[in-house]
Amino acid sequence: MSFKQEDVKRPIANFPPSVWRDEFLFYDQQEDQDGVEKEVEELKEEVRKEIVHAMNIPTEHTNLLKLVDAVERLGVAYYFEQEIDQVLQHFYNAYGDKWKGGAISVWFRIMRQHGYFVSTDIFNNYKSKDGAFKEPLNDDVVGLLELYEATYLRLPGEIILDDALSFTRGRLDDISKDLSSTNSIVSKQIQEALAQPLHKRVPRIESVRYISFYQQQPLHNMSLLKLAKLGFNLLQSLHKKELNQIYKWWKGFDVPTNLPYARNRLVESYFWSLCVYFEPQYSESRMFLAKVFATATLLDDTYDAYGTLEELEIFTKALKMWSITCLDGLPKSMKLIYQMLLEMYEDMEKILSMMGIAHHLNYIREAMMEYIGCYMKEAKWANDGYIPTTEEHKEVATTSSGYKFVLIASFAAMGDVITDKVFKWALTMPPIARSSCVISRVMDDIVTHEEEQERMHVASSIQCYMKEHNVTKQQVYDLFNEKVEEAWKEMNHESLRCKDVEMSVIMRVINLARAMDVLYKNKDHFTHVDDELINHIKSLLVDAIVI
Template sequence: MSSQISSNLVPSHDVNTSKENRHLAKFRPSFWGDIFLSSTSEMEMDAGTQQEYEELKQEVRRMLVANMDKSSQKLHIIDAVQHLGVAYHFEKEIEEALQIIYHHHCNPIEIDGDDLYTTAVRFRLLREHGFDVHCGTFNKFKDENGNFKESLIGDVKGMLELYEAAHFQLHGENILEEALSFTTFHLKLVETTVDYPLSTQIANALKRPLRKSLPRLIARSYISIYEAYGTQDENLMKFAKLDFKILQHLHKMEINKINRWWKGLDVATNFPFIRDRCVECYFWMLGVYFEPHYAIARTFVAKVTCLVSILDDIYDAYGTYEELEIFTKAIQRWDTDCIDQLPDYMKLWYSETLNVYKDMEDLMSKEGKSYRVQLAIEAMKRQSQVYFVEAKWLHENYIPTMEEYMPIALVSCGYRFITISSFVGMEESITKETFNWAFNDPKIIRASSIICRLMSDIVGHKVEQERGHVSSAVECYMKQYGVSMQKAYDELYKQINNAWKDINEEFLKPTAAPTSALNRILNLARVIDLLYTGEDAYTEVGESAKTSITALLIDTIPI
């Protein structure tokens, strides 16, 4: 990789490019205006509410650790706690409970709950938490011809859970492929015939299964669903609502501060050619981690994501080839002495980027973790290098082969950069070894990057090619193999599907990195699935972005 990047960084003098040869994109303006700039004060719960919140938390904890006659009862409590978005309070208790359930699963004589619903929930939760359970557990739901039994069609809740479980499949698990096909077909048939709230659960699942959904959005939707069933635990219900309200207020304060920083850059004047997506960048990182103890990490990576979005647009939509050569070299040097040689519009980006990283380095040095920021800087340097490779391809009207394209494109999509950046402000479980692992192209980061790159290319390539843009995976594949656009789509979707299986495999214990690190990578893949299914909701300010941001950062939940 490094040799390929280095060779492409050699200046080209054989092609003269006018300083005015800019591929202007005319991006849509920000949708949000100043809505997130209004002052948000610290949320102070009164003493009574604070005490109630802590008491409710302890009640939920007692439920999770209580001995129960049937392990299936504990399964359903864990499932509800996760759906309602409060599992982060009880990670130890959930892990210990699932360890016991896994022991029972491995000893069939001790297992209870042999129905489809319970079997599927148990399989999904155990797989989700890294337990290597065998998909053969679903063979009992097949008939003598090897097909899923027709009697299952009447068990709608069971089919819904089998559908969700099937999205945790690994490579070669054909029974889960069959289960997905079977349940998708029949759930679509009953979606409009069953009553609320089951109808909403089915609609949500068919649109986006749990494995591909952001935990905050699951919680936002499930709070009303859980309440509507009428069989909910009142303590858990109230705790979930209070917790959502507290976190939403924290997130509103964060986005307010980041918006003020963004406004201070005077983007409209200094970078009129970019996608003004500060709110979307914050939402993206909120998808990566929402928990309050990640506030510092989230704020830092939200800022650098805003900055790398500007950087992407400088390389893609404004900078001339000559300017980009100088710019790339300056970023490699990472030195304020380089600023004077840059065009004015690049100077502000350069100085502000160095400031953001310096501020984080000062903070991390107090904990003896300044090395983390240095590694994040290396990731930013690498990002600019691959952006320049793509600029060179465009400059020379070169369509690379897939073998040339993918190693560069999997870096330029930004997910390795964001993953490494997301680790900077995290807890002690993230070590130097974790950073070294992330830099060495592990399977799960590669899989997340494949999902990011290919989904983005599929929905965005037509518009990009109209304005002048480096070839996407779609054009590269079509040219190399002489196939139609639809054939290229089909192949790329296969690669996306396989990448999700790779992610599932990487969560099985023992894991190559801490689960806290793996969850960041999984959540990045989930954000892409949300924003790039059927549209480029980031670039085009699409509905999936607007509705999701509104749900998490504007609309409130009545207590």
């Protein structure tokens, strides 16, 4: 079948071009990495000894808790996973819900982050008999910040933490304004926390921010600080090498020339995968996931902003058949995407074959086809001018957000922690995955729906809700932002209840939600790449930290 491109009216979006030149096409390895690795090993041993020594001294437990918090925020927890697990298990065995040390809010936050279901009762100490928060807390900036950060680990129905969030947010906002001229460091710290709480921050971005903050603290641990800086640069070198490899792969397809209608977002896609996991052991997984994000963007734009219904039906059929023999029957632009997908999966199949788990790709392809099926449904709705009900839209759009597919794709080559059981669990869309998908879908819709409606596009959840309930756009925004917060609470709850899978699997779900808080908060930074995202990418992939 031949396709006369000039006769076809297409819903072209005119996406902005890539902001990057070919700077990632070249990779220069750091000099003397052996010397750096040797120093890192020595510093790791120093910090490890401190952790182990303090574990069996109850009077040191508050300091140990703060050390663990610093290790995690500085981005070097992957060096001490075993020791941190031992510390937190020791704390739970010794104290249960009744922590005896200081920094109560830090204890609560860290225990919940690691899957320990500790009670909120301990926060009753912060309240007076009339239910108000006690006076001393009013002016304790550190205490307020710690309590504020702890509230974001709350579950549905935990009223005391809802109240604490409202109280701390208001008080910190007032303090920040009062301090803006006299203490800019503390004021900035408060403003950053109010803009994005720690629980929603991407760990690798937080490590850059926190290294800068931590070294200004008078009592910082010098060995830990140096380890964080050296470790960051060492790992950045690996990340640069990974991006260089996949950039060369991507460059070979010449997306801007061959697919001018689509977003060319390879660098941003690698950044997205870096949000999901930055640790060295996930190198192969991270590169594959970056390719998944980049090609999923091309698929999104092909189904949303280019293909006719007839073309998309042929393309979808070819994807189901999954054979190079299907290439000849495809429109030119779709041939290239089809080739990219075949090659990408073929490369991962070789890696998984060496690990003896090549069949894991079947689960990833199953998730991809479910995702494509939802795109096809939306394409039919758009073609028919049909505005679905909110419920109809929710069922399709939660999957078409792509987050279920990319979550399952992120498991590829992750190691022994990923079994057939984990893939089957994820394919059922368990509640924790659904919460992350809801966050993705809702945040995306809020910032993209107006631009999308300027062309022929399926109605967004915003339009569906406005039509069905006869409410204003702002009312829907307010309601949907509440939905995002409720989804975070549900995700917190499920992260404590999910005992079928390891914490490293749960963290992929949480980190995917965190990535949305960077890429789709207040605007579509992924499509309209601005200084904020450019600075994040440069801080992680261009600029080394000064030692």
